[in-house]
Amino acid sequence: MSKKPIKNKVSSKRNVSKKIVKPLKKSVKKVSVKAGKKIVQEPIVMQPPRGMRDILPNEQEYWNRVRMVLDKEYPKYGFGRIDIPVLEYSNLFIRSIGKGTDLIDKEIYTFVTKGKDKVALRPEITAGVARAFIQHGMNVLPKPVKLFSIGPVYRYDRPQEGRYREHFQANFDIFGEEDSVLDAQLIQLAYRILGALGLKNVQFQVNSIGCPDCRKEYIDMLVSYFESKKKKLCKTCKARLKTNPLRILDCKEDKCVQVSANAPQTVDHLCNGCRDHFKSLLEYLDELELPYAINPQLVRGLDYYTRTVFEIWSTDEEGKKKSLGGGGRYDKLIESLGGEPTPAIGFALGIDRLVLEMKRIKAKSYENPKPRIFIAQLGNLAKKKSLKLFSDLERDGILIAESFGRGSLKSQLRTANRLGVEMTIIIGQKEALDETVIMKNMITGTQETVPQEKVLNAMKKILKSKPMIIKKKKINNI
RNA sequence: GCGGGUAUAGUUCAAUGGUAGAACACCAGUUUGUGGCACUGGUUAUCAGGGUCCGAUUCCCUGUACUCGCCCCA
Numbered sequence A: 001m002s003k004k005p006i007k008n009k010v011s012s013k014r015n016v017s018k019k020i021v022k023p024l025k026k027s028v029k030k031v032s033v034k035a036g037k038k039i040v041q042e043p044i045v046m047q048p049p050r051g052m053r054d055i056l057p058n059e060q061e062y063w064n065r066v067r068m069v070l071d072k073e074y075p076k077y078g079f080g081r082i083d084i085p086v087l088e089y090s091n092l093f094i095r096s097i098g099k100g101t102d103l104i105d106k107e108i109y110t111f112v113t114k115g116k117d118k119v120a121l122r123p124e125i126t127a128g129v130a131r132a133f134i135q136h137g138m139n140v141l142p143k144p145v146k147l148f149s150i151g152p153v154y155r156y157d158r159p160q161e162g163r164y165r166e167h168f169q170a171n172f173d174i175f176g177e178e179d180s181v182l183d184a185q186l187i188q189l190a191y192r193i194l195g196a197l198g199l200k201n202v203q204f205q206v207n208s209i210g211c212p213d214c215r216k217e218y219i220d221m222l223v224s225y226f227e228s229k230k231k232k233l234c235k236t237c238k239a240r241l242k243t244n245p246l247r248i249l250d251c252k253e254d255k256c257v258q259v260s261a262n263a264p265q266t267v268d269h270l271c272n273g274c275r276d277h278f279k280s281l282l283e284y285l286d287e288l289e290l291p292y293a294i295n296p297q298l299v300r301g302l303d304y305y306t307r308t309v310f311e312i313w314s315t316d317e318e319g320k321k322k323s324l325g326g327g328g329r330y331d332k333l334i335e336s337l338g339g340e341p342t343p344a345i346g347f348a349l350g351i352d353r354l355v356l357e358m359k360r361i362k363a364k365s366y367e368n369p370k371p372r373i374f375i376a377q378l379g380n381l382a383k384k385k386s387l388k389l390f391s392d393l394e395r396d397g398i399l400i401a402e403s404f405g406r407g408s409l410k411s412q413l414r415t416a417n418r419l420g421v422e423m424t425i426i427i428g429q430k431e432a433l434d435e436t437v438i439m440k441n442m443i444t445g446t447q448e449t450v451p452q453e454k455v456l457n458a459m460k461k462i463l464k465s466k467p468m469i470i471k472k473k474k475i476n477n478i
Numbered sequence B: 001g002c003g004g005g006u007a008u009a010g011u012u013c014a015a016u017g018g019u020a021g022a023a024c025a026c027c028a029g030u031u032u033g034u035g036g037c038a039c040u041g042g043u044u045a046u047c048a049g050g051g052u053c054c055g056a057u058u059c060c061c062u063g064u065a066c067u068c069g070c071c072c073c074a
Helices: A025-030 A057-076 A090-097 A126-135 A180-196 A212-228 A235-243 A245-250 A254-261 A272-287 A351-360 A380-395 A409-419 A429-434 A452-464
Strands: A087-089 A110-112 A118-121 A145-154 A166-175 A202-208 A306-315 A321-329 A344-350 A373-377 A400-402 A423-427 A436-441 A447-451
Touching (some): A057 A145, A057 A166, A057 A180, A057 A351, A087 A090, A087 A126, A090 A126, A126 A145, A126 A344, A166 A180, A180 A202, A180 A306, A180 A344, A202 A272, A212 A245, A272 A306, A321 A351, A373 A409, A373 A452, A380 A400, A380 A429, A400 A409, A409 A423, A423 A429, A423 A452, A436 A452, A447 A452
Parallel strands (some): A373 A400
Antiparallel strands (some): A202 A306, A306 A321, A321 A344, A436 A447
16 A cells, blocks of 8 residues: 655645735745836735625525515615715715714725825715715605615724624615604614514614704803813813713713713703704604603714714623614705705614624524535536536526536535435436436435436425425534 | 734644644545445645744744724714
């Protein structure tokens, strides 16, 4: 038994370590072409940039479910789908979301293009939808105009569980109605979606931060209150006193929480219009029997919000609260971007977090159908026949698994077994010539030879029966 | 942006100042056209860069990533 290890295969894999594909060091030095300049190749990192990730097939069952529920629900409430670019001019976001917000000051991805355009990856969806609303003159459409969008958003933030630099949001916006009945309806939609996903244990926090008029008065009052207690505030909040005093209410530092507890509350300082608006919202929510908690501390991180704001929280085993989504009214946004004055309200759900939560509570997911039949082949002629048979059956809606590239029947059957199919069609040299196939029952192990033309009906018969429960092995996490 | 922890095969984990083992997974074989079980064999890894050292995967520094917390948010 002389087994010579073949070492000469300069295995390309050698240089393809898991994380890094680096060029051979020698070759790096060799590369020196263009304009006599030495070109050093940067290693390719086998990972996406920080905070970005792949969503692998095994996780798609949850994403599928979310997508299905969203696709089902949004038309019911009269939303039309809109898809907008991931890239917009930076100032769209800066103007709408506002300087002084974390989102703009430290989380937005901006860059200058070759054409010297200042652009940004969208940190949220509403601003772009608002832009599209104005651009396409949607103000002439019958009101309300309801737009649904789904896609990635980007925030340069520190990643941690449930927080990514690229994450996906489902975004709902309603334009053209000021009445809080729309606010209530939107919240109901959010409830619907979460319910359909099996996420029943969520909490809705609502608040009203008033219109610019009453907010201005309120902020003045807030500032004078905090000024008097300035010593007791944390460092960031002292700074916020000048930049964004509303956010002090949101601070989680113990001492700030204590100071905030006695601070004047937005709800107590609304103008008549805003108070009525908020009051009627609560009445509508009661009418719909949607539970909510009024949270006077809730202020939200975007400047464009007016009046109604809300957030959706889930609570985990340890009592930690995570935001699944949030939204609010932005009655002045369209106007501030140069459109006709158009009141509006919207909210977004974080899909990554929905999925995280669904996994946590073991919610129902949706798996794509699995093939229940496998085709194995042996020999060139049989391979051709199998290929044809596969496409014929597929055209009749029959899902087939195969491993055509493999030679031995043994390894094909092994694969068939691992896939948990109930029936394997075997075509060998002999069968290919006879126009027959072997149908092997993978559960009982019995098999019979049948004419090829009978295969389709036989397959249909199998698929009509209930799937047999076969213990299927989990193939790692792919 | 700030602080803590971590970084070894596809996965989960070992070990070591002298270039690394296992389990599961994967590929193949166990008399040549038949899966599961069993047995045998095989492929695959020390995050990157620098420093100390005769020698580092191990020690030190830096970077990067993951993770937890803060901040914030989805």
